[in-house]
Amino acid sequence: MxxxxxxxxxxxxxxxxxxxxxxxxxxxxxxxxxxxxxxxxxxxxxxxxxxxxxxxxxxxxxxxxxxxxxxxxxxxxxxxxxxxxVLLQLCESRLDNVVFRMGLSRSRRGARQLVSHRHVTVNGNIVNIPSYQLKAGDVVAVREKSKSLEAIDNALNASSSVYEWITWNNDTKSGTFVSVPERIQIPExxxxxxxxxxxxx
Structure with missing residues (x-):
């Protein structure tokens, strides 16, 4: 399927x-x-x-x-x-989900596309696998060439959600996956x- x-x-x-x-x-x-x-x-x-x-x-x-x-x-x-x-924590640790949580896209489907189209880096290296499992301390950022993308700017401007296990810096367009969220922190x-x-x- x-x-x-x-x-x-x-x-x-x-x-x-x-x-x-x-x-x-x-x-x-x-x-x-x-x-x-x-x-x-x-x-x-x-x-x-x-x-x-x-x-x-x-x-x-x-x-x-x-x-x-x-x-x-x-x-x-x-x-x-x-x-x-642990199952939900694994889902939340996926790269496409973290990109969505950081506000780079309005939907997980859009976040998956950003990752697979090579717009996202992890610890300075381009990662194009949406299911990539992040570890605590990993830095997720928008690739230098992609920082001017209108879709990313629009999504960031519309985003108001804040999550305790993620930090985000709008100036550098990068954030840190601080820790794996506890169940109580997962809003789903x-x-x-x-x-x-x-x-x-």
Whole structure:
């Protein structure tokens, strides 16, 4: 399966929350998609369905495909700590996610494009792998030739989010991945325990 490139609002409606950020279309129709709109009677979801929905929500939120996500789960299982929390920390430590958190792009999809188009450096070296795992202390910056990109300036001007585990210097267009975030610092509304239960079956 290739990466999903269809309508984002439809996916957000499926999960009942704007997982891709601010979305005016979602606000107008914040009920599940389908032919019969909001009138359709929806039965009680099974335990498996709830767990599957949570996994899909996490995958769509971070833009990760199934094989990658399963490999990250295996890595999280082998690592010390609570598996679900470690899994989300691995998602948050991805280069494309940190570029998005730093405000260089308004979406993770846009951040992934910036990375793959070689606009971003890590510790002074160009890295074009969106799934690159950052370590505490890594410096992420906009490549010198790309500092005048209008898309980056627009995104930075619109960004107001501040995260405790990331520092950003607007003058040098560089920031530091200070530390791996604790679960309480991750703002995503994901119940990681459901994902652990699903994969543990």
């Amino acid at each position: 290739a990466r999903y490139t269809g309508p984002k609002t439809k996916i957000a409606r499926k999960f009942g929350e704007a997982i891709f950020g601010e979305d005016k279309s979602f606000e107008k129709r914040n009920y599940p998609p389908g032919q019969h709109g909001n009138n359709r009677r929806r039965g009680k979801k099974s335990e498996y369905a709830i767990q599957l929905m949570e996994k899909q929500k996490a995958k769509y939120t971070y833009g990760i495909l199934e094989r990658q996500f399963r490999n990250m789960f295996k890595k999280a299982t082998a690592a010390p700590g609570i598996t679900g929390e 509304n994901i119940n990681e325990q459901f994902i652990v239960e699903l994969y543990s079956k």
